Amino acid sequence: MSKEQPTPTLQDVATAAKVSTATVSRCLNFPDQVKEKTRTKVLKAIKMLSYSPNFGARAMASRRTDTIGAIIPTMGNAIFARGLQAFQDELHLHGFTMLVASTSYCEDIEEEQIRALVGRGADALLLIGHARSPEIYRFLEAQGVPALVTWAFDTNLSRPSIGFDNQKAMCRMAKKVIDLGHRNLALVSAETILNDRAKARQLGLEDAMVAANLCAKTLHIVKTTYGIEEGATAFEQVMKAAPQTTAVFCGNDVLAVGALRRARELGFKIPQDVSIIGFDDIELAEIAYPALTTVHVPHREMGRRAGEALIRLLNEGTQIEAVELEANIVFRDTLAPARN
Amino acid sequence: MSKEQPTPTLQDVATAAKVSTATVSRCLNFPDQVKEKTRTKVLKAIKMLSYSPNFGARAMASRRTDTIGAIIPTMGNAIFARGLQAFQDELHLHGFTMLVASTSYCEDIEEEQIRALVGRGADALLLIGHARSPEIYRFLEAQGVPALVTWAFDTNLSRPSIGFDNQKAMCRMAKKVIDLGHRNLALVSAETILNDRAKARQLGLEDAMVAANLCAKTLHIVKTTYGIEEGATAFEQVMKAAPQTTAVFCGNDVLAVGALRRARELGFKIPQDVSIIGFDDIELAEIAYPALTTVHVPHREMGRRAGEALIRLLNEGTQIEAVELEANIVFRDTLAPARN
DNA sequence: TATTAAAATGCAAGCGCTTACATTGCTATT
DNA sequence: AATAGCAATGTAAGCGCTTGCATTTTAATA
Missing domain, CATH: 3.40.50.2300 (Response regulator)
Incomplete structure (x- = not known):
């Protein structure tokens, strides 16, 4: 902001490497479509300029982001952390990126965050629980962004979820x-x-x-x-x-x-x-x-399965099917027979 | 992905409301530059289409994102959660959005995340600690993205930090x-x-x-x-x-x-x-x-101050100055005189 | 009512990238 | 040596939005 030096662009790299922008683009996205020698030249230019692609522009031109958004009630404690980590790991395995937002358990903020993530191009969304206004579901529908509900499981609802009862x-x-x-x-x-x-x-x-x-x-x-x-x-x-x-x-x-x-x-x-x-x-x-x-609560399993399902949906169009996981009781030291 | 219905665009809204795209854009960004009646018409069209602006396109056209990235070692526990929350609150207060990424304490992942956030248009970055390769600092420099170091304070380093010693x-x-x-x-x-x-x-x-x-x-x-x-x-x-x-x-x-x-x-x-x-x-x-x-550790204070400093830098060009906070000892029950 | 300034709107040029299609450069075959 | 066929590269048209400038509408004044 201060120096106002312009950020290097694809064009700059192309010029520096004396090739067309198309070649630079291919160098980045389909390296083996480009001749070894050219590639080296281009990569050198990239390094020299400290170039980094503009995600927004790429998303706009290619109409996909390989990004999945997750909207959780809070980051303030570990409740969602473990599951999210597993979700993230699964996404990363398939070349997807996770974007997280938290709502502080507030419906308005959740809506805001959903819009923000969709606006940022999330290809799909991970949501916690079913309860939210139908308008939001309608919005997601209109935007063509699939959303998967976790941390809950309810067969009465039409929307599939991956979680436990x-x-x-x-x-x-x-x-x-x-x-x-x-x-x-x-x-x-x-x-x-x-x-x-x-x-x-x-x-x-x-x-x-x-x-x-x-x-x-x-x-x-x-x-x-x-x-x-x-x-x-x-x-x-x-x-x-x-x-x-x-x-x-x-x-x-x-x-x-x-x-x-x-x-x-x-x-x-x-x-x-x-x-x-x-x-x-x-x-x-x-x-x-x-x-x-x-x-x-089977946090990790839930996160992993959710990631898997969403990726399958995105990559292969496989519809998500609901999965019910078990939540088992862990007996430790704060439960005893009633006194007297 | 499945229905392949095209996402509504600004143009769609403009057509539906029978105005130009410029007017719709202004309606969204500078509502009072547009006549009451037109605005109503446009908003109705927006609602009807469940339109939501494409962030990437906007960022590209307006060359700013009002987004600040934060890169922390882990989300898996509360160490950074509180500070981050305060940071986020401060940003939100000024209309900025926070994007978080975690590195699992791994240098390579950190670099990847920094690139990802910069590529996504972060106007500035919040970093934890000073230790990272000079190449990364050079990259940020080339991209013109200011970065602020927190959770540490070290006057020996040229880069200002807001934290404690x-x-x-x-x-x-x-x-x-x-x-x-x-x-x-x-x-x-x-x-x-x-x-x-x-x-x-x-x-x-x-x-x-x-x-x-x-x-x-x-x-x-x-x-x-x-x-x-x-x-x-x-x-x-x-x-x-x-x-x-x-x-x-x-x-x-x-x-x-x-x-x-x-x-x-x-x-x-x-x-x-x-x-x-x-x-x-x-x-x-x-x-x-x-x-x-x-x-x-004064988590909240640190987060708040960091947010404040970054926003001042972005909005007013005020250079960040280092701030040293106090980290006080809390005596509870696990410390006693040495035995025998 | 005519005139003028201000307010509201429209037009169109990009922002940085991808990609279909066109072109050029090779290699291999005849 | 000529040519087919493929690999490598280039050309240029957008992707959805903002914004400077031009144009039209509206309101205010004479």
């Missing part, structure tokens, strides 16, 4: 907890309006209660935003409002770790006094003390 | 530890060849030893790669090779947390038997049990 997984977990004699349950959850994963987890918990002849109404729910501190506060609220609670489910591990910490600070013995259950099985869960009992 | 900070920390009677020290560190932060931290530790008349050669160093498990393994190695060690410094909190866990598993009482010291002060440090004594 949050509701079923939570239900399984809750059954185990109820089997241990817990009757007074609480749930610390993220807002469920725009978060279908959180919603499904709540429903799963309620399913288990109903199946065990417990009234789902007795579930003490505290909704909060994302974060360790928020989890801590929510735990305190729960125990204040419903001191008889013996098991606190948390919508995710981050909240659970916060709850755990506050529990310790308040003098609760975990898991003797209260059981705390997480969801996701991120690194934090293992590090927490006591180590967190949680639902293991 | 890793060496000084570690030295301060080490002095405290030595003051508590520790004489047999160990360091678990990331590879220092391409990581000037890790290198500086090691030097700082050695500085403190020398200042306390300890021979720096007695420092037991274990180099490892990044990760909790790696930290755990390294700790075990340290205690096997040098059982007299009473204080284990870790190059970062992730390694420290791993060390902490393994220490517990091996039956060490922390901090009575061994002190463990981290660096970074990420969330993990507080969650760990016992809570980790570590060096607090």
Whole structure:
């Protein structure tokens, strides 16, 4: 910006190497279509000028970007990191590039980011969860950009997804907890309006209660935003409002770790006094003390499969088919039979 | 890709709204240069077609992208997350967009990512640490893309940075530890060849030893790669090779947390038997049990300032000036006087 | 109503690249 | 030595957008 020296272009390289722009372009994209000698000459010119192709121009001329966008709720913690890494690895294997954007769990920002990524030429998009306005899906349709939903699995929806059934997984977990004699349950959850994963987890918990002849109404729910501190506060609220609670489910591990910490600070013995259950099985869960009992989400597998499916769609036109993965329970040290 | 319906273009909108492309463009970029009535008409057409501008084309025509790239070693944990978030917030405030790429601590990938981001039109770059080949700096120069270094501060280098002095900070920390009677020290560190932060931290530790008349050669160093498990393994190695060690410094909190866990598993009482010291002060440090004594890095402040500086440079041409921030020690529960 | 300045719009030339098609340079065959 | 046939290169037409300049419309003034 300051020196205002013009960025070297393909044309500059062509001139320097005394060939046409077409040859330089081919040198870059189809090296074996060009004679050894010419290639060397061109590459030397490129190096000399520190030339780097303008992606936008290339995308415009060739009408493809080999780029796939991923839009996740947050980069602030490890929940999506592992899955995304696997996704990225898979893309990289096939010469694709990943672009990430995060939404802070906000619908408007998500829409903005989707537009940004599409505008930047993403050939396809990876989305988390199904819940978003139909208008967005319409937009993607109009733009001809395929989108794949992950971190969720729901056969009721027409759009295929690669993920796991949050509701079923939570239900399984809750059954185990109820089997241990817990009757007074609480749930610390993220807002469920725009978060279908959180919603499904709540429903799963309620399913288990109903199946065990417990009234789902007795579930003490505290909704909060994302974060360790928020989890801590929510735990305190729960125990204040419903001191008889013996098991606190948390919508995710981050909240659970916060709850755990506050529990310790308040003098609760975990898991003797209260059981705390997480969801996701991120690194934090293992590090927490006591180590967190949680639902293991197959992050890596999910990311890899999603990448694979999208690339197949892009390269071969193979339609994506839904894949349901298993989310297993990981028993660690924060779950014990109900007290008394 | 499948339906092969053409993406709507500016031209399509213009036709639908019966105006020229110039008017549609102005409608999008300078709404008040266009008459109310026309604008409405155009916006309606845009909505109807689900039109979204092609970023590459716009960038090419207008020669700016309002995009700043950030290249960090890893997204896999929280080390850079907080700082990046602050950076992003600052950019967003001024209408800029952030693009992130990660390098897995690998020099080649970093170069690739830098080229990718520059090719995508980043107006400027945020880099972590100074250490990289001069060729890359030359490339950025040739491309006219300013780059700002953070997470480090070193007045010996000509390139300005906004960060803190890793060496000084570690030295301060080490002095405290030595003051508590520790004489047999160990360091678990990331590879220092391409990581000037890790290198500086090691030097700082050695500085403190020398200042306390300890021979720096007695420092037991274990180099490892990044990760909790790696930290755990390294700790075990340290205690096997040098059982007299009473204080284990870790190059970062992730390694420290791993060390902490393994220490517990091996039956060490922390901090009575061994002190463990981290660096970074990420969330993990507080969650760990016992809570980790570590060096607090001013992540948010650093990110914010970096964003501010870059935007000032881009918008007003104000040269970036180096800023040194403080990194303070956070005493928690993993540091105690040396045993016996 | 005629005149003029300002506001609104249109026209058209690129931005840096790819690629179909045309041209040239080789090698190999006759 | 002539020529077919392929490999290597060049030519030039866009890709979707912005923007300086020209033109038209509108509003304000005489």
